[in-house]
Amino acid sequence: MGVVNVTPDSFSDGGRWFDAGRAIEHGLRMVEEGADLVDVGGESTQPGAQRVPAEEELRRVLPVVTELARQGVTVSVDTMRAEVASAAVEAGAVLVNDVSGGQADPQMARLVAATGVSYVLMHWRGHSHDMQKRAIYTDVVQEVYDELDQRMADMVDQGVDPGQIIIDPGLGFAKSPDKGHNWALLAHLDRFADLGRPILVGGSRKRFLGRLLSDADGNPRGFTECDDATVAVTALAAFHGAWAVRVHDVRPNADAVRVARAWSTGGTALVHGRADAPRSRGGQ
Numbered sequence: 001m002g003v004v005n006v007t008p009d010s011f012s013d014g015g016r017w018f019d020a021g022r023a024i025e026h027g028l029r030m031v032e033e034g035a036d037l038v039d040v041g042g043e044s045t046q047p048g049a050q051r052v053p054a055e056e057e058l059r060r061v062l063p064v065v066t067e068l069a070r071q072g073v074t075v076s077v078d079t080m081r082a083e084v085a086s087a088a089v090e091a092g093a094v095l096v097n098d099v100s101g102g103q104a105d106p107q108m109a110r111l112v113a114a115t116g117v118s119y120v121l122m123h124w125r126g127h128s129h130d131m132q133k134r135a136i137y138t139d140v141v142q143e144v145y146d147e148l149d150q151r152m153a154d155m156v157d158q159g160v161d162p163g164q165i166i167i168d169p170g171l172g173f174a175k176s177p178d179k180g181h182n183w184a185l186l187a188h189l190d191r192f193a194d195l196g197r198p199i200l201v202g203g204s205r206k207r208f209l210g211r212l213l214s215d216a217d218g219n220p221r222g223f224t225e226c227d228d229a230t231v232a233v234t235a236l237a238a239f240h241g242a243w244a245v246r247v248h249d250v251r252p253n254a255d256a257v258r259v260a261r262a263w264s265t266g267g268t269a270l271v272h273g274r275a276d277a278p279r280s281r282g283g284q
Helices: 020-032 054-070 082-091 108-115 140-157 181-187 189-195 207-212 223-239 250-264
Strands: 002-005 038-041 075-078 095-098 118-122 165-168
Touching: 002 020, 020 038, 020 054, 038 054, 054 075, 054 082, 075 082, 082 095, 082 108, 095 108, 108 140, 118 140, 140 165, 140 181, 140 189, 181 189, 181 207, 181 223, 207 223, 223 250
Parallel strands: 002 038, 038 075, 075 095, 095 118, 118 165
Antiparallel strands: none
């Protein structure tokens, strides 16, 4: 899953793809580099970020979703708002990636149920401006598991088919880089398979990687300088059965997935010694 942030303030690439034309070109390039999905978002969710009005979020994402879908790209929309999700699905998005797991907008479950769209349900404990204050756990793996299980049950009670749901443990969201929360979740990724749904891992360029790679003076590595570490997370997540990884730099991560698959299958999935090549533009 390639990330297209149509925002001026996203944590790792804010502003680069704020122009719709550049965002569309970037999404198409990601498909050429091997992305199966392009995730388009119009609202930053980095720690401390403030929300934007729904009208502005729609203005940012709809032209990009519409054109990418028109060109045959499999598009997801990264939004917490049912209004934005509905418009994006109508424009051609096939998946809603909701970092709030349906908690930010009480209408989201109804929208997902009515459209039958695939839905990423992420672990979430509050909006960006205060989520890190909520990173308090006795057993982070068990608590995140239980909260995801409850959120999934709530969505199903509101009419969502369990088969629509993809689980995301929410790396970086109400998880402390200093307390190892994200690493504990990754080390026990197989635990979340017990929920019976595919798992999405979104660790690309996040602060816990920069913290891990701090220099001798304790200064964290910069976001874009964590791309090699992201590739390592991708390879391990793929090897341990993740359904998808959400990344900013597609080609090296697509390569890592192909290596992990060849390794885990002992080469049985190869054809004449090679794995499937990255997909051409518009191909699925």
